[in-house]
Amino acid sequence: MMHLAVRLMAGVARSAVLTLLSVALVAVPLEPGAAAPAIEVESGWSRPLPPAVKSTEFYMMIHNRGDQPDRLVGADSSACGMARLYEVYASPQGVMSMRPVSSQGIELPAGGRVQLKPGGLHVMCMDRKREFARGGRVPLTLRFERAGEVRVEVTIREP
Amino acid sequence: MRASCEASSLSTSRSSRSNRVRALLTEPTPRQEHRKRGAGTWLLVGILAAGVAASSPGLAAQRAHAFHGIASASSTRAADFALTGPAGKRVRLSDFQGKTVLLYFGYTSCPGICPTTLADVSQALKTLGPARAANVQFIMVTVDPERDTPDKLATYLTYFNRSFLGVTGTAEEIATVAARYGIYYRRSEGTPETGYLIDHTSMVIAIDGKGYVRVLFPHGTPVPDMAGDLAYLVPR
Numbered sequence: 001m002m003h004l005a006v007r008l009m010a011g012v013a014r015s016a017v018l019t020l021l022s023v024a025l026v027a028v029p030l031e032p033g034a035a036a037p038a039i040e041v042e043s044g045w046s047r048p049l050p051p052a053v054k055s056t057e058f059y060m061m062i063h064n065r066g067d068q069p070d071r072l073v074g075a076d077s078s079a080c081g082m083a084r085l086y087e088v089y090a091s092p093q094g095v096m097s098m099r100p101v102s103s104q105g106i107e108l109p110a111g112g113r114v115q116l117k118p119g120g121l122h123v124m125c126m127d128r129k130r131e132f133a134r135g136g137r138v139p140l141t142l143r144f145e146r147a148g149e150v151r152v153e154v155t156i157r158e159p
Numbered sequence: 160m161r162a163s164c165e166a167s168s169l170s171t172s173r174s175s176r177s178n179r180v181r182a183l184l185t186e187p188t189p190r191q192e193h194r195k196r197g198a199g200t201w202l203l204v205g206i207l208a209a210g211v212a213a214s215s216p217g218l219a220a221q222r223a224h225a226f227h228g229i230a231s232a233s234s235t236r237a238a239d240f241a242l243t244g245p246a247g248k249r250v251r252l253s254d255f256q257g258k259t260v261l262l263y264f265g266y267t268s269c270p271g272i273c274p275t276t277l278a279d280v281s282q283a284l285k286t287l288g289p290a291r292a293a294n295v296q297f298i299m300v301t302v303d304p305e306r307d308t309p310d311k312l313a314t315y316l317t318y319f320n321r322s323f324l325g326v327t328g329t330a331e332e333i334a335t336v337a338a339r340y341g342i343y344y345r346r347s348e349g350t351p352e353t354g355y356l357i358d359h360t361s362m363v364i365a366i367d368g369k370g371y372v373r374v375l376f377p378h379g380t381p382v383p384d385m386a387g388d389l390a391y392l393v394p395r
Contacts, residue, residue, distance in 0.1 A: 047274050049274060049318070050318040052314060053267065053268065053270075053315070054268065055268065082352045090361075093360065094378060095343050095359065095361075096358065096361045097347065098272075118271055119271070119275065119379050124270060126350060
């Protein structure tokens with residue numbers, strides 16, 4: 001491949017060859033046929049909390065860049081004894097309650113996005129295993145019906 | 160005598176404040192220009208409302224401030240209570256006469272709803288500035304007296320803001336106080352990992368320095384809205 005590239009670039013300045021080569025290397029897919037990942041997770045965060053608090057929540061924006069619908073069906077984190085998809089709902093009188101998301105998971109239409117946020121859908125981290133100090137990062141694996149496992153990091157910060 | 164003192168000090172403060180507001184309007188910093196209009200506008204409304212309230216108490220009484228939160232029906236007196244605070248000391252609502260009390264019912268094992276409220280209130284107080292924030296006392300009454308000891312409450316609440324105060328009591332005491340403020344709570348099952356959770360009304364109740372309920376902030380009230388209302392309620 002290198003030979004081919006060099007031959008193709010014959011006569012071009014050395015620096016330009018190197019630049020083009022590096023671009024080509026970046027663009028080479030990791031495995032044959034792999035497309036750009038359909039699922040993109042943006043600005044994952046969780047609130048800094050005192051150590052005694054054992055349950056907390058992860059929030060993020062999830063984009064489905066693909067042309068097929070998908071579903072977020074589960075989550076795992078080494079920082080949590082158990083992670084589950086949860087949702088907060090309010091009664092008309094303002095009573096706030098929580099319930100696990102149904103086994104159907106959270107729907108992500110093709111080209112759509114869903115926001116996990118305080119007071120709405122979120123990943124609940126139960127039996128927290130470590131301190132969530134401001135500025136820290138926590139690993140989180142999201143499981144999608146179609147895209148499979150997607151690993152992200154959640155930043156510990158204020159919104 | 161008192162009125163005239165206020166009147167004379169007011170004319171100066173009014174003009175300096177209106178200058179500041181004018182400066183805000185005509186000389187936006189790059190950051191202000193980039194900021195989305197919503198929050199900035201509400202903040203400005205808050206500043207203007209605060210200006211009117213502080214500069215002319217008579218006028219403010221006649222012209223109602225348009226609260227962002229739910230304004231309370233006139234002259235609803237806040238029910239006094241005696242509950243247990245840090246180090247087992249009895250804490251009464253009436254201990255805070257002269258201060259604006261923000262009353263909230265929550266619990267320390269609350270995964271997201273209470274931390275969101277606590278962080279929002281803390282942020283609103285920061286917006287208000289240290290001098291006025293010192294005239295505000297936030298009190299959280301636990302709806303989980305079984306697990307929330309005075310120490311646990313204190314450690315938890317001061318994490319969000321050093322001035323926050325937590326109180327507990329017997330299950331009966333808590334039930335009585337909650338009922339008087341129209342707060343509903345009920346234990347829900349949770350999971351073995353979370354332990355039991357508590358469904359509860361998540362609402363910040365603002366009580367003025369004379370002991371009247373003035374405004375309710377339902378869950379999710381934007382920080383600038385809360386700060387704007389507090390700027391009106393909390394004396395300088």
